[in-house]
Amino acid sequence: MSGEKIDQMIRSSVMEDASSLEMDSADMDSAHGPSGYRGLFKCSNIFLYSLFASLGGFLFGYDQGVISGVLVMRDFETRFPRIGGNGDLQGWVVSIMQLGAFIGALINSPLADRLSRRYSIAVACVAFLIGSVLQAGALDNSMLFVGRFIGGIGLGQISMGVPLWIGEIAPPNLRGSAVTLQQFAIASGIMISFWLDYATQYIGGIGEGQSQLAWRLPFSLRVVPAATLLIGCFVYLPFSPRWLVKVGREHEALAVLSRLRKLPENHPVVQAEITQIKAGARFDALTIKEKFPNAKTPAQIAYQQYKELFTQRHLSKRLFVACFLQFLQQFTGVNAIIYYAPKMFKSIGLSGNSIPLLATGVVGIINVVATIPAIGIVDNFGRRGVLMVGAVFMSLSHFIIATLYAIYENSWAENLSAGWAAASFVWFFVFHFAYSVGCISWIYPTEIFPLGVRAQAMGIAISVNWISNFVIGLITPIMLTQIRFGTFYFFFAFTMILFLWVMFFLPETKGIPMEEMDKLWGGNEGKETAERMARIQNELQCESRNIPIYSKTSSYSDEVDIELQEQY
Secondary structure: OOHHHHHHHHHHHHHHHHHHHHHHHHHHHHHHOOOHHHHHHHOHHHHHHHHHHOHHHHHHHHHHHHHHHHOOOHHHHHHOHHHHOOHHHHHHHHHHHHHHHHHHHHHHHHHHHHHOHHHHHHHHHHHHHHHHHHHHOOOOHHHHHHHHHHHHHHHHHHHHHHHHHHHHHOOHHHHHHHHHHHHHHHHHHHHHHHHHHHHHOOOOOOOOOOOOHHHHHHHHHOHHHHHHHHHHHHHOOOOOHHHHHHOOOHHHHHHHHHHHHOOOOOOHHHHHHHHHHHHHHHHHHHHHHHHOOOOOOHHHHHHHHHHHHHHOHHHHHHHHHHHHHHHHHHHOOHHHHHHHHHHHHHHOOOOOOOHHHHHHHHHHHHHHHHHOOHHHHHHHHOHHHHHHHHHHHHHHHHHHHHHHHHHHOOOOOOOHHHHHHHHHHHHHHHHHHHHOHHHHHHHHHHHHOOHHHHHHHHHHHHHHHHHHHHHHHHHHHHHHHHOOOHHHHHHHHHHHHHHHHHHHHOOOOOOOOHHHOHHHHOOOHHHHHHHHHHHHHHHHHHHHOOOOOOOOOOOOOHHHHHHHHHHO
């Protein structure tokens, strides 16, 4: 048989195999069952695993929320007088955690690859526990600062590790819903910390006799979910099947996947999914080999991948969009409210020791409620529309709050209704943030990058989020003291920038496959990805049918010729 004849037959076979794989993929998605929350309850093991891992998100939200109430407690101000009366130091108490989280987010990727996804979460829990103990037992400023910095490192790792692990164990039809549990847990942690602060402030009274337990107890209680998650990493959570394939433990990956899907190892759905996982692992290896042939060490490969993001115009444009969206998410002022809500409510005239904390608790409830329908809204109405609607109402909220503050700044006591009106618009702002930029700022960057540089790009974008978060935490108490109502005009300006930028510059990505994003952004990464994946699929098909992998540049031995003739 001639080489040309063999070439034609194998090309025909590859086309048939590719079509077959697409069919198998569609059948597999259907076999997994419904999507959304209905699918989560049907696949109870995925729901429970994801819910348990989302304790990491709960820790994230709890730590963000608990500090706001602690800063205004009487006993805390008495024991830390330099912090209680100093906006600059209050900013550093809040922001030092974000600085640690920035470092934690950067170091988590190599840890997750080296130790496994679940053990990297365990390391994060240890750091968070150490930080929590130091904060709960703080006797001076330095002990408090060190505790928040170390705890922040753990939170940064958690913010990367938990969504990564959930995304890798969930089936395709539940991946979005399962990761949503992480976001819901963050909002729940914020809400519970707000109300816990409100309750514990009464320990010993809200005046001079307030007990130190009023603020030490909220700091201490977070060790319970952290310790629970740490233990669960060793005795409950499974390894990620994708990580197991990545490190060459394919038989173990098959067993774990079978247990996750509640199907036998030889079931067509399990076999199809493990084949996809193997294809993904080979794709990553082949991409690195073909794009960076001179890169021999992991450090050299990483350098080339990051360099590509800045030197290729279509990639640098996407990177700017992802980073700017993360920046604007923070500069809408949401975390200024989360961190300093009691201080803000005091500044707009809500007097008394408990009323600002009570109003802050409402912020937490609204944040949770508005998060529930977020994914459905985004999928139905698209990214741009939801962002613009959210930006309009957030802008309106900041403008009204700032104006009320400017008018009644010196007469809140005689105009209590104006203070409550301002508080209502703070709640209104939180509602519109939660379903819009609070959700889409995390979805959009995952969609627009080619697979080969997606992880690196996301790492940069998330680091921008943490640095922006750090800046907001640092400057907000200073602005509330120095420019007062101007603080809300400041955030109003950025919400308007968000609206205008989305309207004139941000493309709509709803319904566009990831491989076709080049039509929006330029470049040919999608075409190269498709061709590379087709070759890998051909390899896997040949392996499953015991056919030697064909190459036009290879020599045709008699044995290969005979085997191909027998096959065809």
